[in-house]
Amino acid sequence: MGPMATVDFLKKLTQATPAACDQEHIPLVVHFCSQTPDRTDALNGVGPSPLPSLIEAARSIHRAGAQALVIPCNTAHAWYEELSTAIQLPVLHIVDAVIEQLPLALRDQPIGLLATTGTMNSGIYAARCPEIPWVLPSQRSMNELVMPAIRCIKSNDMAHASQLLEGAIELMLNQGVRAIVLGCTELPLVNLERFLHVPVIDATDALAHMAVRWATGAQLQNV
């Protein structure tokens, strides 16, 4: 979806792979399908569904030889069930990857979720992991800070994005969250470390580690 988010995912996947030379790396087929209609617009009822584009991209990856699918876009997971049903590939779920990275001691604590309004409204995180008391930004913070920041990142204006996100994160920390999930794959493209005094789970990195484990496990089974 977002091409820089995809590049970030591929970098994290490569770094997470135990390999000393090219040949030990994981074979990958990647479809940069940036033309996919905007996921949040679709969920807000103001744009076409991305599902046909997602299905076509998944099938093209399958034709090129892929054996499992990962989607480094949180919002696209609103169509996870429909997509999984339409294609013949197993799809790793980004929320499962995030939950795996969350320390056990924090799983009943308030966790802040920074994501698009599409991800928020479709309740992907709450549905996949209802036992966590997710803390979401207010409607105003979403409209004035989080969504403008994500649009800035997509158009490569990192300085402005950083400023907007600092405000959103301050508000969230004041609500007493014990950790923050970066639940939109654009967010880790901004250096947020200086604002964050709590553990941070980066959904992109979590999905990269899950993909490496899947590929490594599959290779082991084939030995």
Add this chain to the structure above:
Amino acid sequence: MGPMATVDFLKKLTQATPAACDQEHIPLVVHFCSQTPDRTDALNGVGPSPLPSLIEAARSIHRAGAQALVIPCNTAHAWYEELSTAIQLPVLHIVDAVIEQLPLALRDQPIGLLATTGTMNSGIYAARCPEIPWVLPSQRSMNELVMPAIRCIKSNDMAHASQLLEGAIELMLNQGVRAIVLGCTELPLVNLERFLHVPVIDATDALAHMAVRWATGAQLQNV
């Protein structure tokens, strides 16, 4: 081929694309075919040919919908003609991309080429652009500095790679080169700027810009 070199290429391509939102980016199908046999070993007669793997990867990309092929690996261009003949896709040539980035005033001046022994021995650069008086590292510099550095980069040991390359670049600058071509896509992964007091052409970046121009031109023709 080298996965981090591919990530670097994709980042440079995304940055070179004029786009204000996801949907304005170029659709890409990428095959990380790290399992391709080592190109330099093949050219040195001590390993299998990468050609069957290159053809299979190119066909899988074609099946997934690609309309042109770029290969962010200089050494693989030793099989450019055989690959181009075997597939139905136009293949942009990395040396053409480099030459386009070279200032006109420098085209009859000594240009240093840092690349694998495979790229050197197969004479890809000299054959594609014979009018440039290419300056190559000595055999000893290749064996003791350049190739060990490239292997360090492939196994993510950037500090050691940087040290080795510093030596190779010093030797080359002493030979009076007027510019240096980083003719191996692993090399730009190390920060070399502090050693280089001459213009540098990064083959990865050059190929990224050529790909963007190809894609933009093709879209314009379709309008």
